[in-house]
Amino acid sequence: MIIGVPKEIKNNENRVALTPAGVTEFRKQGHEVYIQAEAGKGSGFSDEEYAGAGATILPTIEEVYAIAEMIIKVKEPIESEYALIKEGQLLFTYFHFASSEPLTHAMMERKAVCLAYETVEKTDRSLPLLVPMSEVAGRMAVQEGAKYLEKPMGGFGILLGGVAGVKPANVLVLGGGIVGTQSAKMAAGLGANVTIVDISLPRLRYLEDIMPANVDTVMSNEYNIRELIKGANLIIGGVLIPGAKAPSLITRDMLKLMKPGTVMVDVAIDQGGCFETSRATTHEHPIYEVDGVVHYCVANMPGAVPYTSTLALTNATLPYALQLANQGWKTACTRNEELRKGLNVVNGKVVFKGVSEAWNLPYTDVKELF
Numbered sequence: 001m002i003i004g005v006p007k008e009i010k011n012n013e014n015r016v017a018l019t020p021a022g023v024t025e026f027r028k029q030g031h032e033v034y035i036q037a038e039a040g041k042g043s044g045f046s047d048e049e050y051a052g053a054g055a056t057i058l059p060t061i062e063e064v065y066a067i068a069e070m071i072i073k074v075k076e077p078i079e080s081e082y083a084l085i086k087e088g089q090l091l092f093t094y095f096h097f098a099s100s101e102p103l104t105h106a107m108m109e110r111k112a113v114c115l116a117y118e119t120v121e122k123t124d125r126s127l128p129l130l131v132p133m134s135e136v137a138g139r140m141a142v143q144e145g146a147k148y149l150e151k152p153m154g155g156f157g158i159l160l161g162g163v164a165g166v167k168p169a170n171v172l173v174l175g176g177g178i179v180g181t182q183s184a185k186m187a188a189g190l191g192a193n194v195t196i197v198d199i200s201l202p203r204l205r206y207l208e209d210i211m212p213a214n215v216d217t218v219m220s221n222e223y224n225i226r227e228l229i230k231g232a233n234l235i236i237g238g239v240l241i242p243g244a245k246a247p248s249l250i251t252r253d254m255l256k257l258m259k260p261g262t263v264m265v266d267v268a269i270d271q272g273g274c275f276e277t278s279r280a281t282t283h284e285h286p287i288y289e290v291d292g293v294v295h296y297c298v299a300n301m302p303g304a305v306p307y308t309s310t311l312a313l314t315n316a317t318l319p320y321a322l323q324l325a326n327q328g329w330k331t332a333c334t335r336n337e338e339l340r341k342g343l344n345v346v347n348g349k350v351v352f353k354g355v356s357e358a359w360n361l362p363y364t365d366v367k368e369l370f
């Protein structure tokens with residue numbers, strides 16, 4: 001198959017969908033790979049590295065779309081790319097169709113085959129192509145929290161791990177899923193006193209078993225959260241209710257219970273946030289203060305560490321991309337249910353229920369198209 005990798009043109013997107021290591025794998029299995037010039041630059045991969053791995057570098061995005069049977073990307077195509085997409089072309093990338101009606105209509109009109117990273121789903125209902133970004137954001141939350149706890153950055157002025165004779169900081173993690181687990185591990189590793197709250201008792205049992213001794217688990221409810229925030233220096237929000245807005249676990253009136261200079265990192269901001277006072281911020285202006293409490297609410301945290309994020313994402317996407325290249329999308333999606341769940345729009349038809357419901361479009365069972 002002929003694979004094309006365009007340079008991401010969405011504002012501030014520095015990730016790339018394929019690394020030189022990925023090119024080597026495609027080449028070994030007999031595929032041709034075309035990479036747009038400088039596509040990997042933002043993630044630290046040069047054109048020479050791609051060429052060395054066996055890719056052909058093309059100067060323009062138009063040439064990449066024109067030659068490729070399968071386009072692998074990171075973000076959804078933006079308007080200027082719509083016209084480049086060919087009928088029957090396979091696009092493997094994040095789409096988030098349910099949040100963009102124009103994108104849905106554009107992909108239907110282009111009659112592309114759109115396989116969305118975010119809906120590829122394993123039998124245990126986990127989302128293998130979303131997990132890596134939660135891992136990155138969870139770990140980063142502690143790094144950012146530690147930074148903004150420094151006095152010159154507006155924080156209380158406490159070192160997460162303390163020193164001999166001085167107590168470490170208290171870190172409260174709301175939600176013990178992927179984000180929360182990674183945050184707790186990082187904060188515990190730095191020597192902080194960590195508490196994770198979750199509503200799932202089986203999850204708390206699991207975390208209690210695997211976490212180091214400086215991590216406690218507590219049932220999530222309003223009473224416990226009110227008590228815990230009084231002593232917390234850093235609070236990380238990583239709760240998720242699939243398909244719904246995150247619950248406001250910390251309300252505005254609760255801020256006055258906290259110490260001035262407490263830092264709150266709301267990782268769940270992409271689902272509306274889990275603090276009442278959260279509003280989305282950017283890497284250019286990541287924080288603001290409410291009642292003396294520093295809020296960090298960047299909606300695309302992994303974007304700040306494109307090298308790590310690109311490797312984490314491509315480690316997860318490459319095995320699926322190889323299946324698609326080796327077998328073609330129809331056979332690959334017939335054999336692999338996980339991939340089939342990623343199909344959203346195919347040849348002008350919406351084949352994913354959530355998207356048809358979001359935009360009131362007719363739903364077609366994808367099996368009719370095989």
Ligand SMILES: NC(=O)c1ccc[n+]([C@@H]2O[C@H](COP(=O)([O-])OP(=O)(O)OC[C@H]3O[C@@H](n4cnc5c(N)ncnc54)[C@H](O)[C@@H]3O)[C@@H](O)[C@H]2O)c1
Binds near residue numbers: 177179197203240271
């Ligand atoms: N800002 C970013 O850049 C970024 C990056 C990646 C992920 N995220 C977001 O982070 C959030 C968490 O993602 P995840 O992968 O960890 O999800 P997850 O499903 O693995 O974990 C969510 C956890 O929240 C728990 N939970 C639900 N309601 C709760 C409540 N009332 N109190 C305490 N815990 C509760 C669940 O039991 C679950 O364990 C999502 O909204 C995700 O989109 C943001």
